[in-house]
Amino acid sequence: MRSSFLPSRGVSRATLGLTLAVSLVLGGCGQSPAAERVPFTPATDDAVLAQVPATATDAKARERAALRRALGARADQLDLALRLARLDIEEGRASGDPRSLGHAQAALAPWWDAATPPPGVRLLRATILQGRHEFPAALADLDALVRESPEDAQAWLTRAVVLGVRGEHAEATRSCAALAPLAGSLAGAVCQAQVLSLAGRSRDAYARLSAAMARGAHGRGEEAWALSTLAEAAARSGDTERAAKLYARVLAMDPGDAYTRAAYADLLLELDRPRDVIALVKDHGEDDNQLLRRVLAEVALGSPEAPALVAELASRYAASHLRGDALHAREEARFALHVEKDTAKALRLAQANWEVQHEPWDARILLEAALAHRTPDAAAPVLRFLEASGADDPGPLALAERVRKASR
Amino acid sequence: MKALALALLLLPLAALAHKPSDSYLHLDRAGTGFTGRWDVALRDLEEVLVLDADGDGAITWGEVRARQADVAGYALARLKLSSDGAPCPLTSAAALRVVRHSDGAYAVVDFTAACAAVPRALDVDYALLFDRDPQHRGIVRVGSDGAGEPLVLSATRHTARVSLEGLSPWRRFGQMVHSGVEHIWDGVDHLLFLLALLLPSVLRRDRETGRLVPVADFGAAVRDVVKVVSAFTLAHSLTLSAASLGWVSLPSRWVESAIAASVIVAALNNVFPWMDRTRWLAAFALGLLHGFGFASVLADLELPAGSLAVTLLGFNVGVELGQLACVAVFLPVAYLLRATPVYRRALLVGGSALIALVACAWFVERAFGVGVSFT
Numbered sequence: 001m002r003s004s005f006l007p008s009r010g011v012s013r014a015t016l017g018l019t020l021a022v023s024l025v026l027g028g029c030g031q032s033p034a035a036e037r038v039p040f041t042p043a044t045d046d047a048v049l050a051q052v053p054a055t056a057t058d059a060k061a062r063e064r065a066a067l068r069r070a071l072g073a074r075a076d077q078l079d080l081a082l083r084l085a086r087l088d089i090e091e092g093r094a095s096g097d098p099r100s101l102g103h104a105q106a107a108l109a110p111w112w113d114a115a116t117p118p119p120g121v122r123l124l125r126a127t128i129l130q131g132r133h134e135f136p137a138a139l140a141d142l143d144a145l146v147r148e149s150p151e152d153a154q155a156w157l158t159r160a161v162v163l164g165v166r167g168e169h170a171e172a173t174r175s176c177a178a179l180a181p182l183a184g185s186l187a188g189a190v191c192q193a194q195v196l197s198l199a200g201r202s203r204d205a206y207a208r209l210s211a212a213m214a215r216g217a218h219g220r221g222e223e224a225w226a227l228s229t230l231a232e233a234a235a236r237s238g239d240t241e242r243a244a245k246l247y248a249r250v251l252a253m254d255p256g257d258a259y260t261r262a263a264y265a266d267l268l269l270e271l272d273r274p275r276d277v278i279a280l281v282k283d284h285g286e287d288d289n290q291l292l293r294r295v296l297a298e299v300a301l302g303s304p305e306a307p308a309l310v311a312e313l314a315s316r317y318a319a320s321h322l323r324g325d326a327l328h329a330r331e332e333a334r335f336a337l338h339v340e341k342d343t344a345k346a347l348r349l350a351q352a353n354w355e356v357q358h359e360p361w362d363a364r365i366l367l368e369a370a371l372a373h374r375t376p377d378a379a380a381p382v383l384r385f386l387e388a389s390g391a392d393d394p395g396p397l398a399l400a401e402r403v404r405k406a407s408r
Numbered sequence: 409m410k411a412l413a414l415a416l417l418l419l420p421l422a423a424l425a426h427k428p429s430d431s432y433l434h435l436d437r438a439g440t441g442f443t444g445r446w447d448v449a450l451r452d453l454e455e456v457l458v459l460d461a462d463g464d465g466a467i468t469w470g471e472v473r474a475r476q477a478d479v480a481g482y483a484l485a486r487l488k489l490s491s492d493g494a495p496c497p498l499t500s501a502a503a504l505r506v507v508r509h510s511d512g513a514y515a516v517v518d519f520t521a522a523c524a525a526v527p528r529a530l531d532v533d534y535a536l537l538f539d540r541d542p543q544h545r546g547i548v549r550v551g552s553d554g555a556g557e558p559l560v561l562s563a564t565r566h567t568a569r570v571s572l573e574g575l576s577p578w579r580r581f582g583q584m585v586h587s588g589v590e591h592i593w594d595g596v597d598h599l600l601f602l603l604a605l606l607l608p609s610v611l612r613r614d615r616e617t618g619r620l621v622p623v624a625d626f627g628a629a630v631r632d633v634v635k636v637v638s639a640f641t642l643a644h645s646l647t648l649s650a651a652s653l654g655w656v657s658l659p660s661r662w663v664e665s666a667i668a669a670s671v672i673v674a675a676l677n678n679v680f681p682w683m684d685r686t687r688w689l690a691a692f693a694l695g696l697l698h699g700f701g702f703a704s705v706l707a708d709l710e711l712p713a714g715s716l717a718v719t720l721l722g723f724n725v726g727v728e729l730g731q732l733a734c735v736a737v738f739l740p741v742a743y744l745l746r747a748t749p750v751y752r753r754a755l756l757v758g759g760s761a762l763i764a765l766v767a768c769a770w771f772v773e774r775a776f777g778v779g780v781s782f783t
């Protein structure tokens with residue numbers, strides 16, 4: 001036996017060495033960042049704990065603070081409240097932090113529960129409700145608004161967007177038609193193209209929108225909006241090369257456009273370019289949607305970072321359930337299906353999500369989950385929906401065909 | 409203006425994918441009152457207290473520390489606990505600390521609540537941040553087993569009555585013992601590590617031939633087992649306490665990978681022996697790692713500092729009882745089989761090689777994130 005040649009003193013020296021090594025490593029790692037939720041006292045005063053809007057350099061943040069002070073003295077000053085709520089919503093869009101929507105709601109508190117609030121309040125209330133995916137309540141406000149003030153372009157647009165997400169394409173199209181004379185032909189065309197693309201007719205949407213864009217100059221904000229819509233239509237119609245170029249261009253114009261960033265990441269995942277996905281989203285990990293794309297890419301690569309990121313995203317979903325939210329069922333369904341490989345959970349989430357919204361991704365995740373769970377009949381509502389919309393985008397059609405074959 | 413107006417309405421549908429504002433309040437029985445731990449997001453405190461004194465957009469520990477009395481005062485003024493109609497006044501109990509949740513850093517406010525008499529039911533009236541963000545939620549847990557659904561308090565439902573049946577400190581101790589036993593039995597990696605170290609306990613190395621021979625009496629085997637198990641216990645109790653008290657913290661992936669590696673080391677030692685009577689030292693050294701593994705279980709309970717001592721003790725006792733139960737089954741069987749070639753070849757060498765193989769798979773899975781399935 002080999003061991004008989006090992007002198008026993010050498011053996012205990014080896015074990016002592018092991019003890020020392022473990023203790024040294026433990027001691028040395030004492031200050032490493034911990035994922036564990038154990039309270040600690042930071043070692044130095046310079047340790048940065050959180051990032052917040054910088055009041056020293058951010059004029060908007062100072063204006064919000066001033067308005068809040070003024071409203072703190074007297075809450076029912078409508079003009080100030082509307083201004084503050086609008087600034088809060090803008091801040092929310094820039095930072096992606098839903099707290100801002102809560103702050104906006106707080107500014108509107110004196111009118112929030114009113115059955116017929118002033119039109120300005122109603123519009124912002126609808127926007128906040130829409131941001132929380134409370135679509136029926138948002139639509140009730142928007143329907144009332146376009147009845148009361150049919151010249152309100154924002155109300156028509158928001159209504160078109162909400163109806164589009166809900167899958168009510170015909171009514172959304174009517175809203176877009178009312179928008180065009182109020183906000184300009186390009187705004188009308190982008191609105192129509194969005195609805196058309198949501199309905200699964202993206203080649204048509206792309207052709208019409210690019211024709212409208214060729215018809216004249218427009219502002220930068222409008223241009224970015226139009227290009228982002230164009231990119232999404234290109235991606236959905238299968239023209240991936242053009243879509244990738246357009247997405248990159250939109251992000252160069254507005255790096256803060258989280259929606260486009262996530263859509264671009266999805267395209268890159270589709271094209272099997274996980275490394276590019278990681279480069280695109282890795283600095284935006286505080287946003288759950290961007291983190292999901294990162295996780296999907298890391299898992300596809302089998303990278304060493306994957307388990308920690310998977311655990312982090314799972315704990316965020318758990319925290320959101322704890323408070324009773326089901327706001328991101330679509331993203332969570334993708335997580336369940338592709339990361340946790342829990343087809344039953346994915347299907348349950350995808351079905352719950354389909355109750356709320358009917359965008360192409362909502363259809364896709366329900367089709368995929370039903371296939372993976374070997375219950376193709378669970379996707380029957382999606383098949384009916386795609387047929388009724390007259391969709392001809394290749395992605396959903398191919399999936400629908402697989403579901404039909406599987407249920408035979 | 410037109411473009412701005414349009415832009416305002418475009419994105420909120422999909423973009424607000426951060427976690428909303430929540431605070432985590434954990435209350436536990438202590439004496440005639442309660443100990444409490446309240447985790448409040450620094451981002452929320454910034455809104456109401458302006459912690460970022462220099463306005464540079466970064467909240468530093470220095471800025472928070474300078475305002476810790478304000479933080480505790482602001483929070484505690486917005487929570488009312490009472491029992492049978494009599495208020496239980498709150499007092500800040502420790503210096504402010506910090507904890508990381510999945511969405512960033514939170515201030516940890518530790519406090520005690522003194523009730524006039526031993527309470528039978530607790531009334532909670534929660535009023536933090538609702539005036540600033542009506543979507544804020546208070547996630548409230550009472551008791552320390554971590555089981556069951558927490559209370560979710562909101563602007564429209566900000567009070568709750570909690571029954572305190574079965575929430576005595578003794579009951580908590582019992583729950584923690586149970587949780588310790590459960591954890592060691594679920595933690596196959598801890599058990600395999602122990603088993604690998606104990607397999608040679610019923611054998612000894614003959615001085616002249618250098619071969620493994622059965623130990624002569626049961627007492628010798630027991631003495632060796634006691635040495636190894638005690639060393640393991642002492643080591644993991646040390647690191648479990650250190651980690652739970654926040655003195656040392658390690659990234660969990662590192663810990664989990666190192667635990668897998670420790671199982672490999674312990675198992676390979678039986679195939680290619682290099683430590684013999686000094687296995688207790690290895691049990692101690694590598695046991696330090698396993699303590700960090702146990703600590704994640706306690707961290708998940710998010711306990712108030714005041715109830716940590718009882719919890720730690722209970723959990724440790726549970727882990728030991730679980731271990732002893734396994735040893736009590738293992739040792740007599742191993743002792744009876746010790747003289748057979750089956751034990752020395754198949755169990756000691758073959759079994760250890762198998763354990764090492766399984767642990768290698770764990771290691772690859774944990775360190776490199778590669779999925780390896782045994783089922």
